[in-house]
Amino acid sequence: MKNRFLLTACLVMASLLSFTTANAKDLRLAYDADPVTLDIHEQLSGGMLQLAHMSFDPLIRWTKDLAFENRLATSYKRLNPTTVRFNLRKGVKFHSGNPMTAADFKWTFDRLKVSPDFKGIFTNFTELNVIDDHTIDLVTSGPYPLVLHTSTYIFPMDSKFYTGTDANGNDKGAIVKNGASFASTNMSGTGPFKITSREQGIKIVFERFDGYWDKKSPGNVDRIIFTPIKDEQTRVAALLSGDVDFIAPVSPNDFGQIKAASNAELITLPGTRIITLQMNQKRKKELQDQRVRMAIVHAVNNDAIVKKIMKGFATTAGQMSPAGYLGYNPKLKPRFDLKLAKQLMKDAGYEDGFSVTMMAPNNRYVNDDKIAQAVAAMLSKINIKVDLQTMPKAQYWPAFDDRAADIMMIGWHSDTEDSANFYEFLAMTPDQSTGMGVYNSGNYSSDYVDTTTMAANRETDSAKRAEMLQAIEAKIYQDAGFIPLHWQNLAWAARKGVDVDPIVNALNFPYLGDLVVQ
Amino acid sequence: MAQFLLKRLLQVILVMFVISAFCFGIQDSLGDPTRELAAMSMSDEERENLRDTLGLNDPLLVQYGRFVARAAQGDLGNSYFFKEPALTVILKKLPATLELAFVASIIIITISIPLGVFCAIRPRHWFAKLTMAVSVIGISIPVFLTALGLIFIFSITLGWMPSFGRGEIVHVWGYWSTNFVSVDGIAHIIMPSIALSSIMLPLFIRLVRAEMLEVLSSEYVKFARAKGLGSLTVYFKHALKNTMLPVITVGGVQIGIMVAYTILTESVFQWPGMGFMFLEAVNRSDIPLITAYIMFVGFLFVIVNTLVDLLYGLVNPMVDLVSGK
Numbered sequence: 001m002k003n004r005f006l007l008t009a010c011l012v013m014a015s016l017l018s019f020t021t022a023n024a025k026d027l028r029l030a031y032d033a034d035p036v037t038l039d040i041h042e043q044l045s046g047g048m049l050q051l052a053h054m055s056f057d058p059l060i061r062w063t064k065d066l067a068f069e070n071r072l073a074t075s076y077k078r079l080n081p082t083t084v085r086f087n088l089r090k091g092v093k094f095h096s097g098n099p100m101t102a103a104d105f106k107w108t109f110d111r112l113k114v115s116p117d118f119k120g121i122f123t124n125f126t127e128l129n130v131i132d133d134h135t136i137d138l139v140t141s142g143p144y145p146l147v148l149h150t151s152t153y154i155f156p157m158d159s160k161f162y163t164g165t166d167a168n169g170n171d172k173g174a175i176v177k178n179g180a181s182f183a184s185t186n187m188s189g190t191g192p193f194k195i196t197s198r199e200q201g202i203k204i205v206f207e208r209f210d211g212y213w214d215k216k217s218p219g220n221v222d223r224i225i226f227t228p229i230k231d232e233q234t235r236v237a238a239l240l241s242g243d244v245d246f247i248a249p250v251s252p253n254d255f256g257q258i259k260a261a262s263n264a265e266l267i268t269l270p271g272t273r274i275i276t277l278q279m280n281q282k283r284k285k286e287l288q289d290q291r292v293r294m295a296i297v298h299a300v301n302n303d304a305i306v307k308k309i310m311k312g313f314a315t316t317a318g319q320m321s322p323a324g325y326l327g328y329n330p331k332l333k334p335r336f337d338l339k340l341a342k343q344l345m346k347d348a349g350y351e352d353g354f355s356v357t358m359m360a361p362n363n364r365y366v367n368d369d370k371i372a373q374a375v376a377a378m379l380s381k382i383n384i385k386v387d388l389q390t391m392p393k394a395q396y397w398p399a400f401d402d403r404a405a406d407i408m409m410i411g412w413h414s415d416t417e418d419s420a421n422f423y424e425f426l427a428m429t430p431d432q433s434t435g436m437g438v439y440n441s442g443n444y445s446s447d448y449v450d451t452t453t454m455a456a457n458r459e460t461d462s463a464k465r466a467e468m469l470q471a472i473e474a475k476i477y478q479d480a481g482f483i484p485l486h487w488q489n490l491a492w493a494a495r496k497g498v499d500v501d502p503i504v505n506a507l508n509f510p511y512l513g514d515l516v517v518q
Numbered sequence: 519m520a521q522f523l524l525k526r527l528l529q530v531i532l533v534m535f536v537i538s539a540f541c542f543g544i545q546d547s548l549g550d551p552t553r554e555l556a557a558m559s560m561s562d563e564e565r566e567n568l569r570d571t572l573g574l575n576d577p578l579l580v581q582y583g584r585f586v587a588r589a590a591q592g593d594l595g596n597s598y599f600f601k602e603p604a605l606t607v608i609l610k611k612l613p614a615t616l617e618l619a620f621v622a623s624i625i626i627i628t629i630s631i632p633l634g635v636f637c638a639i640r641p642r643h644w645f646a647k648l649t650m651a652v653s654v655i656g657i658s659i660p661v662f663l664t665a666l667g668l669i670f671i672f673s674i675t676l677g678w679m680p681s682f683g684r685g686e687i688v689h690v691w692g693y694w695s696t697n698f699v700s701v702d703g704i705a706h707i708i709m710p711s712i713a714l715s716s717i718m719l720p721l722f723i724r725l726v727r728a729e730m731l732e733v734l735s736s737e738y739v740k741f742a743r744a745k746g747l748g749s750l751t752v753y754f755k756h757a758l759k760n761t762m763l764p765v766i767t768v769g770g771v772q773i774g775i776m777v778a779y780t781i782l783t784e785s786v787f788q789w790p791g792m793g794f795m796f797l798e799a800v801n802r803s804d805i806p807l808i809t810a811y812i813m814f815v816g817f818l819f820v821i822v823n824t825l826v827d828l829l830y831g832l833v834n835p836m837v838d839l840v841s842g843k
Binding site: 036037043044045116117118119120121177178179180184200201202227228229230231233234237238240241242243363392393394395397398401412415425432435438439 | 557800
């Protein structure tokens with residue numbers, strides 16, 4: 001009798017416990033790495049922007065179809081060619097309880113201008129003027145078409161919270177890359193989630209912020225338990241065994257397993273990161289000949305790479321700008337024509353070919369080393385003998401800086417989600433003084449590309465600007481300035497009942513504040 | 519004894535010097551840490567500034583001099599990623615690794631001794647043959663394959679076991695939080711420790727068997743049998759005791775090695791221990807942490823070797839520790 005009573009009591013307790021856990025919505029999230037710091041201006045990376053979108057809010061943000069959506073701005077308009085006025089949302093509070101005002105934007109803007117990682121994006125901006133508590137003006141040095149694009153990077157930080165000195169007498173607002181700082185271990189933003197506990201490399205617990213301004217958000221997640229799981233197979237196993245609810249990134253090798261599982265779903269989107277190979281004209285005189293570069297571009301069957309190596313998890317590219325970008329030129333199709341390639345080699349006088357060195361990373365992009373091997377094999381068809389070396393990214397980037405091979409791989413994602421960024425870093429003539437062409441290891445150089453890119457950066461009429469950017473794309477295509485491979489797709493996987501589809505985007509920071517979990 | 523310990527202390531210092539010099543020598547091929555610390559689009563000028571603040575632009579000898587001066591005061595530098603003293607990071611990760619190695623050792627000891635003894639006593643029994651065959655296969659399966667197999671069977675298919683991490687851990691003292699107190703913690707440690715023990719287990723079974731066979735063919739065992747002692751007494755009182763001597767020696771060193779070799783197991787199971795930390799540090803070119811880890815492991819090896827030597831001296835008084843004869 002007594003035993004039966006105990007048993008009933010236990011059952012009641014157990015059902016109560018399961019009831020409470022079913023009510024509070026937890027999301028167990030597993031990414032390949034956790035944020036290095038809590039200071040959103042310390043490092044410009046996908047992981048940090050993901051964190052910014054969880055615990056802070058931007059002025060405006062990108063929607064799934066690459067349009068703008070108001071967040072902390074309620075409206076904006078261009079006052080004159082160099083000034084854009086933003087009206088700010090009222091009644092927004094930081095996690096600390098401080099109200100958000102225009103002064104926080106001013107403080108944040110000034111901090112961005114000195115952040116080593118972010119100042120590059122804000123070069124064209126001269127100042128942020130406070131008009132009143134809820135109105136700001138963003139001023140650029142000349143007419144600048146990317147004011148809105150750049151505004152997606154302005155996540156106001158709680159200026160009162162970050163002002164003053166910490167226990168060690170250091171400035172709370174300091175950006176410190178090589179050590180701990182107040183801002184790297186403390187946080188106060190306006191975002192949907194605040195951090196309640198953090199063990200670096202092990203776990204971060206986020207809790208929904210009671211005072212969050214966006215009451216219309218459908219999001220119903222109360223708590224996010226963020227765990228880094230480095231090994232991609234373990235990450236998938238954790239999802240399939242029900243230990244986590246949502247994982248990213250997902251490797252194409254695991255797609256089959258996830259699709260076959262009854263308890264999980266795979267979500268993919270076309271991405272905007274271009275994977276390319278650059279042909280160094282300075283190191284190798286043969287590559288100075290446009291016909292040779294053209295032959296190489298025609299010899300690389302990038303469609304086959306997408307199908308066989310990427311298993312369809314990429315979009316074959318003929319240019320840098322992905323569809324949806326202003327510079328995307330629909331006329332520029334991927335080229336593969338082995339016969340023409342052989343003819344071009346013959347015309348250039350290299351029928352017997354030559355040998356080149358090639359380098360690629362083996363842990364940076366999806367299947368990077370396999371892609372490089374495939375390209376090397378394809379080039380042997382036009383008698384170009386490739387001496388290929390692949391290496392971990394830690395060793396690859398110093399080699400890239402040294403331009404250590406004739407052909408080098410690089411992938412690029414435009415920080416501004418705009419075509420000009422590709423040209424500035426990958427296609428413009430390398431110039432130490434202006435900082436252009438930093439990642440143009442091929443030393444491709446065209447006056448037309450250089451001047452038109454700079455002109456496009458001052459053109460605020462987007463129709464005219466699109467024309468200019470597409471013309472640049474066509475010029476590089478004609479010159480065979482680089483070997484385009486593909487745009488890497490994005491993939492996430494979640495257990496059934498986690499409605500991921502509406503919150504993901506091509507920028508790869510899911511808006512977790514709006515996530516609905518059943 | 520004091521002389522022996524002093525000698526070992528000098529050895530430790532020498533080993534530390536050699537290791538640290540080696541780490542500095544290969545520093546350039548460990549990669550550029552600014553790549554992991556900053557955005558791709560950061561300007562060259564800013565990158566140089568960052569390298570300056572990290573002290574990476576100084577001549578290697580200057581950097582090494584600075585490192586040695588600080589190391590003498592117990593400061594091995596700050597980890598770029600964890601933003602904490604490298605030694606603190608290692609000490610925080612150490613308990614997870616030690617607990618894992620501890621459970622793996624228990625598994626190895628409790629399985630290898632009975633099986634090894636059985637295989638020696640009944641070499642022609644089908645079970646002994648099976649054990650030997652399986653142990654050959656066991657030696658040749660890589661750890662990560664064993665680990666993934668375990669995850670596939672027990673986590674994904676059957677859903678019995680958690681697939682990653684340490685689960686619920688309870689804080690004990692200092693940096694030490696333990697898996698052994700909660701059910702969840704114990705459930706989390708089972709599969710990683712089985713995977714880790716799978717490398718050494720076949721080796722130990724074979725070692726115990728070989729030693730036991732040798733002892734069984736020795737004169738005094740034959741004499742004990744001739745005296746008419748029962749076989750159990752012969753096997754367990756006379757033979758097993760002498761079998762264990764070499765097993766302890768080899769075992770001590772092997773378990774020391776195991777602590778350093780948890781890298782694969784830890785990375786498959788996302789076990790937040792030293793091995794996984796080291797792998798990540800290499801990926802991130804976290805040079806101070808890499809250097810500190812290698813020095814720490816070197817230190818550990820010297821300590822384990824010293825302990826084994828001391829133990830040997832205790833068990834066998836004929837060993838002269840000082841002259842090594």
